[in-house]
Amino acid sequence: ILRSNASELDVLAKDLLINVTSFFRDPKVFDLLVEKIIPDLVRDHSLDRPLRIWIPGCSTGEETYSLAMLFREQITAAKRNIKLQVFASDVDPDAVASARDGFYPESIEAEVSPERLARYFTKEAQGYRALPELRAMVIFTVHDVLTDPQFSLIDLVSCRNLLIYLLPEAQAKVVSLFHFALREGGVLLLGSSETAANADGRFEAISKPARIYR
Numbered sequence: 001i002l003r004s005n006a007s008e009l010d011v012l013a014k015d016l017l018i019n020v021t022s023f024f025r026d027p028k029v030f031d032l033l034v035e036k037i038i039p040d041l042v043r044d045h046s047l048d049r050p051l052r053i054w055i056p057g058c059s060t061g062e063e064t065y066s067l068a069m070l071f072r073e074q075i076t077a078a079k080r081n082i083k084l085q086v087f088a089s090d091v092d093p094d095a096v097a098s099a100r101d102g103f104y105p106e107s108i109e110a111e112v113s114p115e116r117l118a119r120y121f122t123k124e125a126q127g128y129r130a131l132p133e134l135r136a137m138v139i140f141t142v143h144d145v146l147t148d149p150q151f152s153l154i155d156l157v158s159c160r161n162l163l164i165y166l167l168p169e170a171q172a173k174v175v176s177l178f179h180f181a182l183r184e185g186g187v188l189l190l191g192s193s194e195t196a197a198n199a200d201g202r203f204e205a206i207s208k209p210a211r212i213y214r
Contacts, residue, residue, distance in 0.1 A: 014092070014094065017091070017092045017095070018165065019059040019060055019092065019095050020059070020161075021059040021060060021061075021062045021063055022062050022063075022108075022111055023062045023063075023065070023066050023104075023108055023111035023112050024066050024111055024112070025062070025063060025066075025160070026160075026192060028210065029189070029192075029210045029211075029212075030066065030070070032207060032210050032212065033067075033070060033189075033212075034070060034074075037156075037187060037189075037206070037212060038070055038071060038074045039074055039078070041155055041156060041187065042071070042074045042075055042078050042080060042082065043078060043080075045080070045082055045155070047080065047081060047082060049153075050082070050083040050084065050085045051071070051075075051082050051083070051084050051085065051155050052085045052086075052087070052151075052153060052154045052155050052156075053067060053068075053071065053084070053085070053086045053087065053154065053155065053156045053157075053158070054087045054088075054089070054151045054154045054156070054157050054158075054181065055067065055086070055087070055088040055089070055157075055158045055159070056089050056090075056143070056145045056157070056159045056162065057089075057090055057091075057145070057159055057160075057161070057162035058088035058089060058090045058095075058096070058099055058140065059090055059092070059095050059099070060095050060098045060099050061088065061098065061099025061100075061102065061138075061140070062104070062108075062111075063158065063160065064086065064088040064099065064138055064140075065102070065120075065130055065134060065138070067086070067156075067158060068084070068086050068134060068137045068138055069116060069120055069134070071084055071086075072084060072137065084137060085139070086137050086138040086139065087138075087139050087141070087151055087154075088138050088139070088140045088141070089140070089141050089142070089143035089145070090140075090142065090143070091142065091143065091144045091145075092142075093142050096140050096141065096142050099138075099140050100135070100140045101129075102129055102130030102134070102135045103124070103127055103128070103129045103130075104121075104127055104128050104129075104130075105126065105127045105128075106126065106127050106128070108127075108128060112128075120133075120134045121134075145159075145162070145174055145177065146166075146170060146173065146174065150177050150180060150181045151181050152180070152181055153183050154181045154182050154183065154186055155182075155183060155186050155187065156186065156187045156188075156189065157178045157181060157182060157186070157187070157188050157189065158189040159174075159178065159188070159189070159190060159191075160189060160190060160191035160192075160194075160211075161191035161192075161193070161194070162174075162191070163175070163190065163191070163194045164191065164193050164194060175196050175202075175203075176202075178196075179202045179203070185214060186214070187206070187212060187213070187214055188203060188212070188213040188214075189210075189211065189212050189213075190211040190212075190213070191211060192211060194211060195211065196213045
């Protein structure tokens, strides 16, 4: 059936993709990002080039928008005229389209503070839509991290809970690609069950519990 029916193949591929994400997932990790990682990146960043973030495996965009909000708030608080570039990619075209659309159910009230809901979203029937200002911060694209050309000169890669679905050889390849994509001193954020510890000394741990590496 799969050999003879392309649409059935597409349906199987969608069933295999796991689009589980939420705003500010793992609050302790985001607390550390807010307290140390993002302020350091903003403070030390040169004003003559953009601050670049890449979220591979972005799914429907919740984590991407979470990071965009935090970086925008820190840049404003630091009063530094830094251009922010956020790239978000996923192999699933439907997830990318949903992320680009920026519409989320009312249940995000449990994850996003009232202040951020008021500042970054508009209330619509059955949910909230990210304001054009927030959506414009992000370039969403369909991209396979294992086969497509990589981004470069990135300051922070956030790839959480993607490596766990790859075999060890593919995991090692992806971590190597992230090392290539990141500038010197760039930060890699992984999921709670993932590690860059075996990457031949290419990364040092900033926080092992939070899976944050430099």
